[in-house]
Amino acid sequence: MAPAATNVPTTPPRVVGPATKKATRPTNQLPQSMIDEARMVRKEAFDPKVHLNYDPPRRIYTMKEIGNVNISFGDGTTATWNRTTDSEDGTSAVAWHYDSFPFVCVTMLSDCNGMVGGETALRRPDGHIMKVRGPAMGTAMVLQGRYIEHQALKAVGGRERISMVTSFRPRSPIIKDETVLTGVRGISDLSTLYSQYTDYRLELLEERLRLMLKEERRRQIANHPFDLPKVRKFLVEQKEFLDSMLEELIEVHD
Numbered sequence: 001m002a003p004a005a006t007n008v009p010t011t012p013p014r015v016v017g018p019a020t021k022k023a024t025r026p027t028n029q030l031p032q033s034m035i036d037e038a039r040m041v042r043k044e045a046f047d048p049k050v051h052l053n054y055d056p057p058r059r060i061y062t063m064k065e066i067g068n069v070n071i072s073f074g075d076g077t078t079a080t081w082n083r084t085t086d087s088e089d090g091t092s093a094v095a096w097h098y099d100s101f102p103f104v105c106v107t108m109l110s111d112c113n114g115m116v117g118g119e120t121a122l123r124r125p126d127g128h129i130m131k132v133r134g135p136a137m138g139t140a141m142v143l144q145g146r147y148i149e150h151q152a153l154k155a156v157g158g159r160e161r162i163s164m165v166t167s168f169r170p171r172s173p174i175i176k177d178e179t180v181l182t183g184v185r186g187i188s189d190l191s192t193l194y195s196q197y198t199d200y201r202l203e204l205l206e207e208r209l210r211l212m213l214k215e216e217r218r219r220q221i222a223n224h225p226f227d228l229p230k231v232r233k234f235l236v237e238q239k240e241f242l243d244s245m246l247e248e249l250i251e252v253h254d
Contacts, residue, residue: 107138107164117155181248
C-alpha cells in the first residue's frame, strides 16, 4: 500500500541583494560616444502593430524536464544541457542569483549578430547547468526567477549585451505571493518602492477577504456547518502574509 501523501510546506529560496543599502549614483561614467548615439535615436510612440511580432513558443520546457518550476522560451530559442556542475569560470556577466519577483520576462534588446555567448544559464537542483542558447534581438524568455537559480553569461564579439527585465506576479489573489524587496531595495527610491508594494499587497489582501466573505455567506445560506479548520487555516495564511510585509517594509539607514 502506497504511503499517504502529505502537504509539506516549502520555503522559497533566499534572495541575496546588492551591497548598497540605498540607490546611489554610478561611479563610472558612460562613454560619451554611447551618450551621443542615444541622443540621435528618433523617439517613437509604442505601436503594437509595428513594434510587436509575437510568435508563440515552439516548445515549453516543463518542471519535469528541468527539475524545477515552470519555464518557457520564445520562438527559435534552444536549450542545451551542460553536464558540468560548476560554471564559476569567469564567463558570467551576472552572478548566480534568484529574483525578488515570482516571474520575470527577459527581452533581448541588442543586435546579437556576431555575438558569442550571452546565454542565460539555469542551475538545476541536481547541480547541472542548463543554458538557454540562441539569443536574438526581440526574443524573450519567461521564467520563475524567484525559484530558479540563474545567471547571465558574458558575451563577446558584439558591441553590447542589453536586456530588459520585466517583473510579474500571479494575477489571481488566492495564489501565494512570495515577492520580496531584497533585490530592488538598494537600487530604488524607497518611498516609491514601499508605496507601490503596499498598494498591491493590500489590494491582494482586500480581494482575499472579499472572496472568503462571499464563501462564508454562501455557506450560511446553504445551512452548512461552520468549517473551523478551513477558516483558521485561511486566517493563519493572511497573518503570514502581513508578517512578510513587515519583514520587507524596513527602515534603511546609510
